[in-house]
Amino acid sequence: MSYLDASPTPFHAAATAAARLVDEGGFEIVTEHEPFPTSHGRYAVLRDGALVAWVQPEGAARHTPWRIIGAHTDSPTFQVKPHPDVVKAGWQLLGVEPYGPPIYNSWLDRDLGLAGRVVVRDPAGPGGMRVELFDDRRALLRLAQLAIHLDRGVNERGLQLNPQQHLVPLWGVGDAAASFTAYLGEQVGAAEGDILGFDVSLRDTQPAALLGRDGDLLASPRLDNLASCHAAVEALLAAAVVDGGDRTACRPAIVLFDHEEVGSRSERGAASPLLGSILERAAGGDREDYWRALAGSVVASADMAHATHPNYVEMAEPAHQVRMHGGPVLKVHRELRYASDGRGIAALRLAAEQADVPLQVFVSRSDLPCGTTIGPITAGQLGVTTVDVGAPMLSMHSARELTGVPDQQAYAALLAAFLRPA
Ligand code: ZN
16 A cells, blocks of 8 residues: 555656665666676666566576566556646636546546656756656645536436536636746746656545455556566565576566557567566676576566456456456457467466465456456567466545455565566
8 A cells, every 4th residue: 555655656656666676685786888787686776657676596597497477567647748837717726637547537526636747957967867756645736626517417417527627626706827847847846948748647646445245355556567567576575585596487577568559569568678688687698698588587477357347247258257356467469469378377376376365267258348458568678478366345546446455465466476486
């Protein structure tokens, strides 16, 4: 829950995960423009909203296969537009646009804050700039609903929202525009004229909470896919502890990509050379060792899965219903929207046996389209066996999603076993 609350944007999610690996696992942050370590140790590379971390176990070779967990740090939200200052009907508004996409109605009438990254002029910094993160958890903004008296029939007809017209949050009263860059300057301690660029999004201010009669459900923003990032970090920390001895058959790694929700095409998305380049450099730049390692490697693409919704049971494939508290979920799709095939599925089943956790299976109805993950993209980039797995949840892409506490624990245990096959 503290990870979810501290990670309102991909930048925060990657930095928070890296800090945990350093503090609790003794990982060393490696800078990409410096020579890479290839000796025994625990390493992490942070590239803006993405993170790669790996263990080079004592006694393992540079061609030792990898076990890699991949997840993504970005979540559906609304991003602030480049020229966001809007005034209308005596209101100060902030121009935003959907990212992801979010379920629009779930963001209405909530107390919203702002978080993100600001790039500030700094002659002493690399490239004449420096990067500042900020997280403003005050209730600043609201996407206000239209009163039902002005929209009779909305409950029968369903809510129609045009993102350009209806999804512009208010954040003040007045006829003069509120300056967003002045606000950013206050947040990061810089003059307005020194704000050179920003990546800022809305964040729900309500913290993660336990829910349900027995308190065994978890309600939070960004479970898709920070729950998987968290499970991946937990798994890597657990794998790092058993470093050494005879467990040198494979090397554990995690990769947390950005931009999955918008297609993964960026310098830090799954379609980038990020992961491959780091694995190659971890092999000391030896191409032969790099390919030898990949030949025996397996990737677990960790992303959340749809639990069967009690009020929409007909949306689930009848023979593949997914229960909350039923444990982690293997995801399979005939057209490779998920990357799982027999070999990857077998590797995951062995990990589930090792961790002693149950494994459910999700297959979408044959007459419904299916979401996708970084799994097929990573498989296509690296040429490595890949299997898709997640934890069951409801309300995916809502401002406030729902998963199960025991499912999250079993998910982390499964991924830890996957990283360290017995
Ligand atoms: Zn996702």
